[in-house]
Amino acid sequence: MKVGRVIGRVVLSDRIPELPVGRWLLVSPLxxxxxxxxxxxxxxxxxxxxxFDNLGATQGDLIGYTEGGEATKPFDGPVPIDAYNACILDSVEILD
Known part of the structure; x- marks a missing residue:
């Protein structure tokens, strides 16, 4: 899992029926x-x-996201998704 900050949204004019309902976020990897x-x-x-986000993250939120094959695991069937928002982070603590 990677950590990123939501910096924007992508708006689609058409949706492919095979895609689940959700939003598309532009994320800055951190x-x-x-x-x-x-x-x-x-x-x-x-x-x-x-x-892809179906959790409701907004601009400025820290999120944990996965890429690749792991990004498709939350869905029942195959979906054309490369990255998935797995969680919205309230706080981060790094232990040395």
Whole structure:
């Protein structure tokens, strides 16, 4: 699982019927240092994935997301999803 901050939404004009109902979020992946920063406007230099969300995350939220084959596990049948929002994080504590 990776940690990221929601920086926007993607709006689709048409929906493929095979896709589950949800939203598509633009997410800035965060490393250890960025997670501890409180700056909600900071955007990572890494590519920003589009993440499927059916939990209700909004702009500025920290989320835990999965990519690849694990992103399709919450669904009954095969779906064309590359990244899935698995959780909305209230707080993060890093132990050394």
């Amino acid at each position: 490393g250890r240092k960025e997670v501890l920063e409180s700056d909600k406007e900071m955007i990572s230099s890494q590519p920003s994935p589009v993440v």
